[in-house]
Amino acid sequence: MSDHLTGTTFEERAAEQLVKPFQRQAIPNAVDGTVGHYWKRFEGYDRAGLRRLGRDIRAHAVANLPELVGRFADTCEAAGTQVHFAADAAEANRIVTGICQAAEARLVVKSKSMLSEELELNPVLEREGIDVVETDLGEYVVQLDGDRPSHVIAPIIHKTQGEVRELFSRVAGHELGASAQELTSFARAQLRASFLRADVGITGCNFAIAETGTVVLVTNEGNGRLATSLPRVHVALVGVERIVPRLADLGVLVPLLAGSGTGQPISTYLSLVSGPRRAGEPDGPEQMHVVLVDGGRSAILGTGYQDVLHCIRCGACQNVCPVYRQVGGHAYGWVYGGPIGAVLTPLFKPTAEGMEVAHASSLCAACDDICPVEIPLHDLLLDLRRDRAERRLPGRLERLAYQAWSYAWSTPLGYRLSGTLGLAPLRLVARSGVLRRAPGPLGRWTRGRDLLLPWRRR
Amino acid sequence: MAGTGSNGEAAGGRLPVTLFATCLGDLMAPGAVEHARRVLQACRCDVATATGATCCGQPAFNSGFDAEARRVARRTVRALGRTSGPIVVPSGSCGAMMRVHWRELFRGDRDEALARDVAGRVTEWSTMVAERPLPRLVWNGRVAYHDSCHALRELRVREAPRALLAAVEGLELVELGSAERCCGFGGTFSVRYPDVSVAMADSKLADVEQAHVDALVSGDGGCLLHLGGRLSRTGSPVRALHLASLLAEAL
Numbered sequence: 001m002s003d004h005l006t007g008t009t010f011e012e013r014a015a016e017q018l019v020k021p022f023q024r025q026a027i028p029n030a031v032d033g034t035v036g037h038y039w040k041r042f043e044g045y046d047r048a049g050l051r052r053l054g055r056d057i058r059a060h061a062v063a064n065l066p067e068l069v070g071r072f073a074d075t076c077e078a079a080g081t082q083v084h085f086a087a088d089a090a091e092a093n094r095i096v097t098g099i100c101q102a103a104e105a106r107l108v109v110k111s112k113s114m115l116s117e118e119l120e121l122n123p124v125l126e127r128e129g130i131d132v133v134e135t136d137l138g139e140y141v142v143q144l145d146g147d148r149p150s151h152v153i154a155p156i157i158h159k160t161q162g163e164v165r166e167l168f169s170r171v172a173g174h175e176l177g178a179s180a181q182e183l184t185s186f187a188r189a190q191l192r193a194s195f196l197r198a199d200v201g202i203t204g205c206n207f208a209i210a211e212t213g214t215v216v217l218v219t220n221e222g223n224g225r226l227a228t229s230l231p232r233v234h235v236a237l238v239g240v241e242r243i244v245p246r247l248a249d250l251g252v253l254v255p256l257l258a259g260s261g262t263g264q265p266i267s268t269y270l271s272l273v274s275g276p277r278r279a280g281e282p283d284g285p286e287q288m289h290v291v292l293v294d295g296g297r298s299a300i301l302g303t304g305y306q307d308v309l310h311c312i313r314c315g316a317c318q319n320v321c322p323v324y325r326q327v328g329g330h331a332y333g334w335v336y337g338g339p340i341g342a343v344l345t346p347l348f349k350p351t352a353e354g355m356e357v358a359h360a361s362s363l364c365a366a367c368d369d370i371c372p373v374e375i376p377l378h379d380l381l382l383d384l385r386r387d388r389a390e391r392r393l394p395g396r397l398e399r400l401a402y403q404a405w406s407y408a409w410s411t412p413l414g415y416r417l418s419g420t421l422g423l424a425p426l427r428l429v430a431r432s433g434v435l436r437r438a439p440g441p442l443g444r445w446t447r448g449r450d451l452l453l454p455w456r457r458r
Numbered sequence: 459m460a461g462t463g464s465n466g467e468a469a470g471g472r473l474p475v476t477l478f479a480t481c482l483g484d485l486m487a488p489g490a491v492e493h494a495r496r497v498l499q500a501c502r503c504d505v506a507t508a509t510g511a512t513c514c515g516q517p518a519f520n521s522g523f524d525a526e527a528r529r530v531a532r533r534t535v536r537a538l539g540r541t542s543g544p545i546v547v548p549s550g551s552c553g554a555m556m557r558v559h560w561r562e563l564f565r566g567d568r569d570e571a572l573a574r575d576v577a578g579r580v581t582e583w584s585t586m587v588a589e590r591p592l593p594r595l596v597w598n599g600r601v602a603y604h605d606s607c608h609a610l611r612e613l614r615v616r617e618a619p620r621a622l623l624a625a626v627e628g629l630e631l632v633e634l635g636s637a638e639r640c641c642g643f644g645g646t647f648s649v650r651y652p653d654v655s656v657a658m659a660d661s662k663l664a665d666v667e668q669a670h671v672d673a674l675v676s677g678d679g680g681c682l683l684h685l686g687g688r689l690s691r692t693g694s695p696v697r698a699l700h701l702a703s704l705l706a707e708a709l
Contacts, residue, residue: 011651322640359521362644365607385521387522389521402521403526405518405530407529409513410529415481415512423485436691444649445652448659448691449688452686453486
């Protein structure tokens with residue numbers, strides 16, 4: 001995991017997305033559908049009370065993280081699961097590679113894991129000669145296409161059915177039908193073959209239960225269940241902040257995650273995996289490994305940004321974000337898009353490029369109102385912008401402009417001189433108060449909008 | 459306060475208030491500010507003008523430049539600190555900046571107590587008007603209302619502007635599916651990422667187009683400058699109107 005991102009600005013990445021007409025229609029359609037399901041799901045429920053409970057559970061867990069990590073590791077080991085700790089991506093990838101090599105693995109099947117996207121695990125395994133197959137339908141498409149997921153729940157929200165058909169037809173070697181049924185059947189047959197041959201199954205982890213040593217997988221396609229039961233070895237990648245104390249916490253967190261993510265009361269599959277196959281059990285892996293990954297998380301503990309660790313990766317903030325709606329997830333430059341990405345990217349990649357992403361929000365606060373665990377995303381974005389300014393990352397021109405502005409506008413005379421007199425020449429060149437092309441920095445305003453100046457007819 | 463009723467009303471039933479135009483209102487939409495004043499007067503308010511106040515500091519605050527935001531806001535805090543009674547702000551985001559964020563901006567500052575006093579007296583314009591006795595209002599046409607994000611989510615202003623529009627005879631209010639979705643202004647966001655900002659406007663204006671309205675009404679000068687500018691650029695006949703301007707026309 002290098003600190004280098006793409007070497008581009010949010011504006012440049014967004015521009016690439018804004019010219020994709022289908023995506024600009026598909027994403028709004030998809031997210032509006034999900035948000036509609038969301039509101040229907042929580043209709044008649046005490047949504048505020050449930051969110052508060054969710055927040056309390058997550059806040060308590062994160063506040064007691066060191067203790068919970070220890071307890072989770074103990075209960076895992078008592079259940080026969082081997083526990084590994086990884087401070088960063090490089091270490092996590094080394095550990096997973098080592099497990100695969102010890103198992104003489106030639107094929108790995110993966111169920112969806114955003115953490116593995118952070119780690120950029122797949123190319124590492126492939127370099128060691130280990131084949132990796134993503135088995136979540138969306139992730140499978142993304143992998144075949146050399147693309148990246150653009151939403152935490154719906155990885156190919158940016159792709160059309162036609163694109164998927166073309167891609168699958170290429171893999172099949174013949175033209176496939178256009179129906180979703182035919183396309184998913186094709187993927188199912190391909191993936192089933194991989195499941196049956198795979199030596200290792202790698203999964204993510206939605207929640208890790210400290211009291212029982214359980215890895216909880218919330219999925220809709222059943223691939224998580226196959227990945228944890230068919231291969232000889234199961235490796236669960238667990239971000240340290242995924243841990244919650246009790247099994248009973250799932251009673252709140254699973255409906256919150258499923259409801260906020262897709263509007264479902266509960267996901268189609270809910271897998272609770274507590275250790276490898278025991279004596280007398282007919283199936284399950286011979287070995288289970290949990291790789292607890294820090295990857296920048298504990299550095300956030302105890303800072304003003306701790307609340308972001310409460311995130312349960314439901315994608316609701318992406319679904320309501322008016323910026324995400326236009327530009328999709330890739331514009332944010334790293335693994336996560338939308339408001340959560342605008343907070344996580346600067347925290348995990350605090351370079352000038354990463355920090356800029358904190359500005360990729362109009363601060364409308366729709367995310368605050370939907371987040372199932374009440375993360376104050378809007379406040380965190382403001383804090384990040386403050387950090388960015390304090391680190392003098394904004395350009396010299398921007399800093400000077402704010403300084404000059406602040407001195408001018410701290411007196412009524414300076415305000416009047418710079419404001420009213422500043423506008424006077426613009427009013428002279430504007431026609432009936434409508435300025436179609438403004439000079440200097442205001443030219444960025446008139447790129448797509450007229451500047452409407454005071455005019456007696458208005 | 460001696461000689462006033464429980465909510466600050468003088469014996470004649472008139473309420474003394476201070477109208478803070480905001481920088482955007484003062485510089486870019488003085489007409490709307492004048493309309494805001496006229497409507498307040500028609501709702502039995504005695505309206506004083508905030509003298510010496512410039513800007514709430516929001517542009518710098520939202521960009522992370524707290525010291526600069528405080529330098530400007532201090533002028534406004536001190537100017538408004540010399541007034542008493544409600545301070546009415548005809549802009550949702552400025553109102554939210556003053557009411558919600560000033561407490562944070564001035565925490566531990568020598569003007570903290572004053573900032574808190576002023577913040578506590580700030581009322582968003584439509585909220586104030588909706589609490590007042592309304593004169594008869596007539597305006598013929600179809601209107602869509604756009605929620606300002608900060609009025610809606612930080613000041614929880616949702617019903618007041620709609621109630622005011624509902625009180626206008628001849629006016630048909632069309633509720634947009636996207637009424638509560640950000641228009642893409644976002645202060646400096648609109649010039650930092652102009653193309654994204656305009657794309658956000660277009661997504662909202664597509665709804666407006668379909669609603670076949672005469673006017674798009676909002677209570678926030680920023681949203682209106684942005685949406686109005688886009689409507690003007692695309693040659694749309696729909697007017698972007700401040701709620702105060704519409705009500706002033708309806709007087």
